[in-house]
Amino acid sequence: MDLALSPEELDFRSELRAWLADVLPEGAPQKGKNLFTQSRDDTVWWQQTLNEKGWSASSWPVEYGGTGWTDAQRQIFAQECGRAGAPTQSPFGHTMVGPVIYTFGTQEQKDRFLPAILDGSELWCQGYSEPGSGSDLASLKTKAERDGEDYIVNGQKIWTTQAHWADWIFCLVRTSFDGKAQEGISFLLIDMKTPGIEVKPIYSIDGEHHLNEVYFTDVRVPVSNLVGEENKGWTYAKFLLMNERIGIAGTDIIRSGLNSVKMMHDHLSETAGESYDQNTVARRYAELGVRLEALEMLESRALTAAEGSGESMILPLPLKLLGTDLQQDLADLSIDILGDSSLPRVGYGFGEGESGNEPNIRARGPEAMRSMLSGRASTIYGGTSEVQRGIMSKFVLGL
Numbered sequence: 001m002d003l004a005l006s007p008e009e010l011d012f013r014s015e016l017r018a019w020l021a022d023v024l025p026e027g028a029p030q031k032g033k034n035l036f037t038q039s040r041d042d043t044v045w046w047q048q049t050l051n052e053k054g055w056s057a058s059s060w061p062v063e064y065g066g067t068g069w070t071d072a073q074r075q076i077f078a079q080e081c082g083r084a085g086a087p088t089q090s091p092f093g094h095t096m097v098g099p100v101i102y103t104f105g106t107q108e109q110k111d112r113f114l115p116a117i118l119d120g121s122e123l124w125c126q127g128y129s130e131p132g133s134g135s136d137l138a139s140l141k142t143k144a145e146r147d148g149e150d151y152i153v154n155g156q157k158i159w160t161t162q163a164h165w166a167d168w169i170f171c172l173v174r175t176s177f178d179g180k181a182q183e184g185i186s187f188l189l190i191d192m193k194t195p196g197i198e199v200k201p202i203y204s205i206d207g208e209h210h211l212n213e214v215y216f217t218d219v220r221v222p223v224s225n226l227v228g229e230e231n232k233g234w235t236y237a238k239f240l241l242m243n244e245r246i247g248i249a250g251t252d253i254i255r256s257g258l259n260s261v262k263m264m265h266d267h268l269s270e271t272a273g274e275s276y277d278q279n280t281v282a283r284r285y286a287e288l289g290v291r292l293e294a295l296e297m298l299e300s301r302a303l304t305a306a307e308g309s310g311e312s313m314i315l316p317l318p319l320k321l322l323g324t325d326l327q328q329d330l331a332d333l334s335i336d337i338l339g340d341s342s343l344p345r346v347g348y349g350f351g352e353g354e355s356g357n358e359p360n361i362r363a364r365g366p367e368a369m370r371s372m373l374s375g376r377a378s379t380i381y382g383g384t385s386e387v388q389r390g391i392m393s394k395f396v397l398g399l
């Protein structure tokens with residue numbers, strides 16, 4: 001495996017760096033936000049900005065609005081966005097439902113939904129989990145019954161990230177109670193404005209509102225919003241989960257977080273005196289950097305694995321597992337560096353009083369705490385670490 005970038009890739013990286021420096025507002029590298037902590041406005045703005053350049057769905061086939069980049073270019077893109085502190089792209093549209101629609105959907109669905117994902121004019125959320133059906137997803141009970149040209153949907157989803165601002169939800173619903181649980185599931189696209197949908201907030205450990213319960217009471221959904229075949233939704237659901245897990249590894253977010261740690265470390269090494277344990281932080285920083293390099297190599301393998309091959313089915317699992325562990329260790333290091341500055345306090349906004357490479361530690365702390373707390377969930381969503389380990393032990397080790 002040749003890890004060196006080719007001259008063309010180096011040119012591509014230079015072009016990206018210049019564009020990112022030009023397009024990101026002053027102070028963007030200090031934003032330090034993630035999917036959960038950034039605002040809807042930032043999410044839409046970034047999607048629109050990428051779309052104007054034709055870069056909003058880098059992995060999609062060109063015919064649907066993708067870039068035609070090589071896997072290496074896509075990875076460079078993710079790394080450079082992370083380095084530059086760009087906002088995180090919402091994965092629900094471009095990583096999750098978009099590929100399901102262009103792979104399994106009708107032409108009408110492709111024409112209707114893909115352009116609005118690309119330009120950020122419609123945001124999506126994911127209606128998979130239900131109370132009692134998380135790891136054991138196939139046991140889900142939200143049902144869709146056929147009534148003429150509509151389905152009538154009744155049931156409840158839970159932990160639905162950003163349902164309170166999403167325009168659409170892609171949902172797994174039960175269309176048959178016969179046979180194996182997996183064989184009675186269908187994949188529906190539902191407009192969040194449809195009468196009968198109620199969204200209730202769940203406040204998470206960071207004190208913020210990212211998560212929701214979504215209730216469906218006699219919600220009418222046109223049959224034309226069924227993706228693929230009725231009762232074949234499990235196949236599309238698994239396809240989507242593999243893409244989701246690659247994304248959750250979050251190499252770009254980790255890269256951005258490491259840059260932030262480095263900046264704080266440099267600043268404190270100069271200003272904090274002996275109370276600041278430079279050597280320990282430097283050692284932990286180096287260890288995380290090495291783990292990130294290894295993760296990026298694994299990510300390359302996962303991205304380049306031939307579709308349908310054993311590697312393409314298995315590699316997303318360790319990628320998610322190792323990536324989320326790394327995200328959490330990085331967040332812990334940030335909090336250790338910031339010390340009591342990470343305690344919530346009134347009167348400081350993130351990035352306030354910062355200029356160039358001079359972080360304002362007191363303003364940075366509370367955001368780091370919010371990120372650390374919300375990041376506890378990364379080893380749960382998209383499939384818990386325990387379940388990932390279980391699948392790997394079964395399919396890789398044959399246990």
Ligand SMILES: Cc1cc2nc3c(=O)[nH]c(=O)nc-3n(C[C@H](O)[C@H](O)[C@H](O)COP(=O)(O)OP(=O)(O)OC[C@H]3O[C@@H](n4cnc5c(N)ncnc54)[C@H](O)[C@@H]3O)c2cc1C
Nearest residue numbers: 126127128129134135159160161377380381382383384386
């Ligand atoms: C922040 C956050 C955001 C989320 N966003 C979404 C979203 O947008 N859309 C969506 O549909 N869902 C979302 N989820 C739900 C998430 O996918 C589920 O929480 C997850 O799949 C676990 O399911 P559960 O919560 O029902 O826990 P359970 O499945 O009840 O698991 C409880 C515990 O038992 C362990 N366990 C369960 N089965 C096994 C097993 N076979 N072997 C070993 N251990 C096991 C688990 O690891 C866990 O520790 C989100 C969750 C969080 C925390």
